[in-house]
Amino acid sequence: MLSVKDLSIAYKVGSNDVVAVSNSGFDVPKGTIVGLVGESGCGKTTMARALTRVIADNARIAGGEIAFDGQDLAALPEAKMNALRWRDISFIPQSAMNSLDPVYRVEYQIMEVLRDRGGMTRRAARARAAELFEMVGIDKGRLRDFPHQFSGGMRQRAAIALALALNPKLVVADEPVTALDVIIQRQILDQLRTLQRELGLSVIMVTHDISVVAYTCDRTVVMYAGKVVEDCDTATLLNRPLHPYTMGLKNAFPDLKSAGSGVLTPIAGSPPDLADPPDGCRFAARCPFAAELCRSTEPAPLEVEKGHIVACHRASEAAQLRLEASKPQTWEAMA
Ligand code: SF4
Known part of the structure; x- marks a missing residue:
């Protein structure tokens, strides 16, 4: 590899x-x-x-x-x-706060990667963001949260979801x-x-x-x-x-x-x-x-x-x- x-x-x-x-x-x-x-x-x-x-x-x-x-x-x-x-190749940083922008909802940030880098439609990106959250063990109902509403462990899981977004x-x-x-x-x-x-x-x-x-x-x-x-x-x-x-x-x-x-x-x-x-x-x-x-x-x-x-x-x-x-x-x- x-x-x-x-x-x-x-x-x-x-x-x-x-x-x-x-x-x-x-x-x-x-x-x-x-x-x-x-x-x-x-x-x-x-x-x-x-x-x-x-x-x-x-x-x-x-x-x-x-x-x-x-x-x-x-x-x-x-x-x-x-x-x-x-x-x-993707990157998971040491502190999830380095990859998650505190002023945007987590869903928006994942969808931005899926749409800008993956060329997905808004609808497909929203569905993929929910799938990614399920993959890393976070309730998809939390997608609309801001990073500060997550615990440290959840933020790190969200950073992993972000890194895996485009396979x-x-x-x-x-x-x-x-x-x-x-x-x-x-x-x-x-x-x-x-x-x-x-x-x-x-x-x-x-x-x-x-x-x-x-x-x-x-x-x-x-x-x-x-x-x-x-x-x-x-x-x-x-x-x-x-x-x-x-x-x-x-x-x-x-x-x-x-x-x-x-x-x-x-x-x-x-x-x-x-x-x-x-x-x-x-x-x-x-x-x-x-x-x-x-x-x-x-x-x-x-x-x-x-x-x-x-x-x-x-x-x-x-x-x-x-x-x-x-x-x-x-x-x-x-x-
Ligand atoms: S200093 Fe220690 S680690 Fe370095 S070569 Fe010698 S024995 Fe090996």
């Missing part, structure tokens, strides 16, 4: 280029949910937005390819890209449940997963929360400091992570199924300044397993097992590192 290869995205900051995404890639097979996970500033949102080519004015795609349906989105003229938005092939969801409490998070994720299966959608789920990918995604791509550091099917990633950052992320988030119970161990420190990234592995300053080679030479992403890509010099020792990483004191020693 989608194949991102060697993508680099740079922001112009003053007279400098800050490369927020650097030579990174991943694939989204048809009909799957792929999680893009990492902490704030790792480049996941920049990467996701680049897929729809809705990036900040001071950002540019500095290299690479976004192959979608036989076309390279990175090189597509804006008019052609615009024609793909909503119809082929896109690919939906990019940017932290779609971050602003919601854990019970509503589960309901929305269950709904998204059900719709994804029923409609055969491909979804990219951008999140900082590894428990969200554990609950929802078929494959997971872990990003750190602008680079993909691990990429494989979610079950393997959670049971046998090969990258120390993934091991640390697992300890840092509660399990959605246990509704937030359990002891959490954070990864001490913060990601490097991307205006001046370090030599060697970008995670070395926070990694309890960093060796001399890690500080001098950047590890290249390698497919070490079929479908399991990792960028770590010590990936061959992962079984031992996982044992160490499961102990809180391993991470506390880095604080």
